[in-house]
Amino acid sequence: MSQLDDNTTQVDETATEPMIRLDQVSKIYPDQEIPAVETLSLDIARGEVLVLVGPSGCGKSTTLRLINRMIEPSSGRIIFDGEDVTSINPDLLRRRIGYVIQQIGLFPHMTIADNVATVPRLLGWKKDKIRTRVDELLDMVGLEPSQYRDRYPKELSGGQAQRCGVARALGADPEVLLMDEPFGAIDPITRDRLQNEFLRLQSELKKTIVFVTHDIDEAMKMGDRIAILKDRSQIAQLDKPEHILAYPVDDFVDDFIGSGSTLKGLSFERVRDLELAPYPTIRHDAGHAQARRVLDAAPQRWLLVLDELDRPLRWVNESHLDRTDRPLRDLGHPVRAKVEPNATLHDTLEAMLTSMAGCACVIDKRGSLQGVVEIEALTDVIRRLRTNARKHYEEGNGSVAPTTGTTA
């Protein structure tokens, strides 16, 4: 039931060789005393989305750009797919790594197809193969190839341009994608849509992705793991989003994730993982006397009226029963708060808040009642998450700041 216990360190342990390893990497700019990045060590596992998040100026972008050596490290090593790439030709390295920036930087003088074909051309692919690949990629990011292939960047909206940017980064099917605030300059509605599409795409592609953002909510949404960075790119906390929400290791992290972290944490838990307590129910054709008996026998104040297929119909309480002799299906209040087992607890809580009885009915696909979620179930979950997260850190499993030896 608890995700905390069984696969906490899966990412770190099962993938014996990380896709990317930063080994004691520092970046000191010539005319500055304080390093932009100080002895940072970080492993990025194959197929994970690691989000670097932190306040402006914490060095998160610098860290990202150290990976494809857009910025050369002052010291330390960068290991890419088991190979030390600290001193190989950076252009050859970059052709193996997709790179997406906030401002996109499409080539304005080239068509969308030519933009997307950039890296395949550099790698000397055959024309036919490039054409097929371009159409495949445009299709993948939701730009109809026949319609967009021959357009120019200036003819695209911001959202379309960033889709094109992602397609271009995926051009030669790199294993790794670096994304620097890719959705930062896009309006909130489009951003949400792009994020969802990105997650769908990633569930198929399983790329190794390093994603930089300053938006903690975006980080929580996109990341398999999140590294919260403070000054000089020091890792304040590195873990799965639900762990960070349940147990921020220090005040910095606590401040950064902001208020409402408990609520946010509920987004990572699902109804199907709850143990549902028994709830008094009754068929709609039963008599009032029987209804009273069931209600009296249960601790709850409300009775749930079901139809012949066990689908919840009405909430009924004692005063409803006192007032009239009409059949149960016409009494009380209609049941509106219904959730399916894969709903998040966040959505469930929202449904409960609108419910007359303060509960949400869990229903299966056919609409039949599976159980009822009461507020206590949620507070139990929250308590459990916190306890487990604390235990996880006290036992030393949490990667608060792995091997960040502050040698300075």
Next chain:
Amino acid sequence: MSGITNWFDYVGDRWDDVWAASWDHFLLVIQVMIVATVLSVAVGIAVRNNTTLRNVALGIAGVLITIPSLALFTIFIPIVGLGFKPAFIALLLYAILPILRNTITGLREVDPNVLESARGMGLNATQRLVRVQLPLAWPVILAGIRVSTLITTGFAAIATLVAGPGLGIFIKDGLRRLGLPLSMESVWTGTIFTILLALILDVVLSTIGRFTTSRGVR
């Protein structure tokens, strides 16, 4: 009105000479422009990323253009003699500044994000220059070439003073015989055909621009 009729008669009577002088004028200008373009773009590319070099190059080109034209045409006679050569050199030195300045501006105005993404995808410095910077700077460079061509076409009329080729001969003749019959017709011939040539060259260049500039940056 008779003045204009006279002028047409004048040109008609000497059409072969006018055509030959125009052609020579054109050849002088076109050779100057080809060399000036290659030279200025090359220098512009070479100095684009270095502030000091950039200022030195622009400074020199700026000083060249302030040298009085009569002097500039004359200075090189002791070295290269009379005729085409001193005229070519003087015009070349004048033609550099507009192209050089526009080359530098055009290259530097390329959106840094575009260059960042180009670098991030693994284009090396040469590929970035050839595939990204030059195509994007081209409309600006071409604008410099057009300005330079107009200036050069006009100045080329002075070439005749150092026994160079071109339409200047009509102006010089007119000046020498000023007040005598047909002197003004001669001056007008040199002037009008120089202007016509400049306009034709400008139209040609603008047409070239239309065909060589990507639809995406127009």
